[in-house]
Amino acid sequence: xxxxxxxxxxxxxxxxxxxxxxCNYSSSVPPYLFWYVQYPNQGLQLLLKxxxxxxxxxxxxxxxxxxxxxxxxxxxxxxxxxxxDAAEYFCAVxxxxxxxxxxxxxxxxxxxP
Amino acid sequence: xxxVTQTPRxxxxxxxxxxxxxxxxxxGHDRMYWxxxxxxxxxxxxxxxxxxxxINKGEISDGYSVSRQAQAKFxxxxxxxxxxxxxxxxxxxxDSSGLRYNEQFFGPGTRLTVL
Numbered sequence: 001x002x003x004x005x006x007x008x009x010x011x012x013x014x015x016x017x018x019x020x021x022x023c024n025y026s027s028s029v030p031p032y033l034f035w036y037v038q039y040p041n042q043g044l045q046l047l048l049k050x051x052x053x054x055x056x057x058x059x060x061x062x063x064x065x066x067x068x069x070x071x072x073x074x075x076x077x078x079x080x081x082x083x084x085d086a087a088e089y090f091c092a093v094x095x096x097x098x099x100x101x102x103x104x105x106x107x108x109x110x111x112x113p
Numbered sequence: 114x115x116x117v118t119q120t121p122r123x124x125x126x127x128x129x130x131x132x133x134x135x136x137x138x139x140x141g142h143d144r145m146y147w148x149x150x151x152x153x154x155x156x157x158x159x160x161x162x163x164x165x166x167x168i169n170k171g172e173i174s175d176g177y178s179v180s181r182q183a184q185a186k187f188x189x190x191x192x193x194x195x196x197x198x199x200x201x202x203x204x205x206x207x208d209s210s211g212l213r214y215n216e217q218f219f220g221p222g223t224r225l226t227v228l
Contacts, residue, residue, distance in 0.1 A: 009153065032215045043117075043203055043219035044156075051215065090155060094215050101217060103148075105155040 002027045002095045006104035014112050019063075019078040021107050023091030026072065032094040033074040034101070035065055039087045047089070050074065061085070086111045116140070117220035119204050125226045132191045134223050136204030143209050145187040146217065147171075147179060150201040159202075162187055163209070194227045201225075 007022040025031055032051050036044040048059025055067040061084075065076045074091060091104040117138045126132050136145065144163050148156040148171075158171030160179040168181055176198060180188045191198055204220040 034216070036219075041221075043221045044205075044217075045219070046216055049216060100158070100161070101215075103156040105153060 002031065002093050002102050004091050004093050004102055004104035006091050006107050008107055009105065010108045010110065012110040012112060013081045015083055016080050019076070019081045019085065019109065021076040021089050021091075021109065023065075023074045023076065023104060024072050025074060025091070025093045027093055027095045029095045033065075033067060034092040034094070035059065035063070035074075035076050036090045036092060036103075037087050038090065038106075044090060047076070081109075081111045083111050083113065085109060117204060117206055117218055119202075119220040119223050121223060122221065123224045125228065126194055127228050128195055130194050132194050132225065134189045134191075134202055134204075134225070136187045136189070136220055138185050138204075138206045138218075138220075140206055140208070140218060141184075142206035142218070143184060144207045145181065146205040146207075147177075147187070147189045148203045148205065149173070149198075150203060150222075156203065159189065191225075191227075194225075196227045199225060199227045 003026045005024045034049045035047040037047050038044045048057045050057045050067045058064045063078045088106045088108045090106050092101050094101045120135045146161045147159040150156050157173050162168045162181045165181050178190045202223045205217040207217045
């Protein structure tokens with residue numbers, strides 16, 4: 001079984017401030033982990049993913065995430081928020097080779113000017 | 114650009130009506146998925162298909178059916194729509210070969226309202 005917990009359904013940050021979106025996962029096998037972003041009236045697009053290897057993963061638009069096995073976490077960060085980062089962010093986990101993906105409930109990021 | 118398209122983008126219907134949502138892709142991917150998105154619940158998997166002859170139920174398949182007409186086409190049907198099926202529906206694809214095999218690509222979504 002696999003699951004994802006995203007802490008905080010809404011997060012507000014000031015423009016230029018650090019963005020931290022939290023994600024914890026549960027998986028019975030080594031997981032693949034993803035962060036997707038959804039802009040208003042659009043589908044989801046991949047920000048970054050962890051499969052194997054380096055635990056610090058860099059994605060698009062300056063985002064990065066670190067896989068911490070001991071904490072079962074995969075938190076998303078960005079050093080300096082931009083207004084265009086306002087969107088909903090989904091963490092997801094996949095276990096095993098058949099690619100069934102379980103999504104978290106999402107975190108809406110608001111960026112305050 | 115290779116893409117995932119969904120039709121219609123918006124649909125309003127009445128309780129009891131049969132509705133079909135269509136998904137087409139030009140990515141050449143073998144795997145296709147249908148999700149629904151509800152506020153506060155994230156995305157939940159309705160059905161998935163690993164190839165034309167392989168269709169599987171997801172976590173919330175009751176009240177829905179699907180058809181994989183070709184590798185590029187995957188349709189979702191609501192045989193008798195009910196108001197709690199009001200949601201945003203997404204189609205997604207993935208490729209079982211190559212290094213990106215575990216990444217899913219999403220269509221723009223269909224907003225369905227059942228009155």
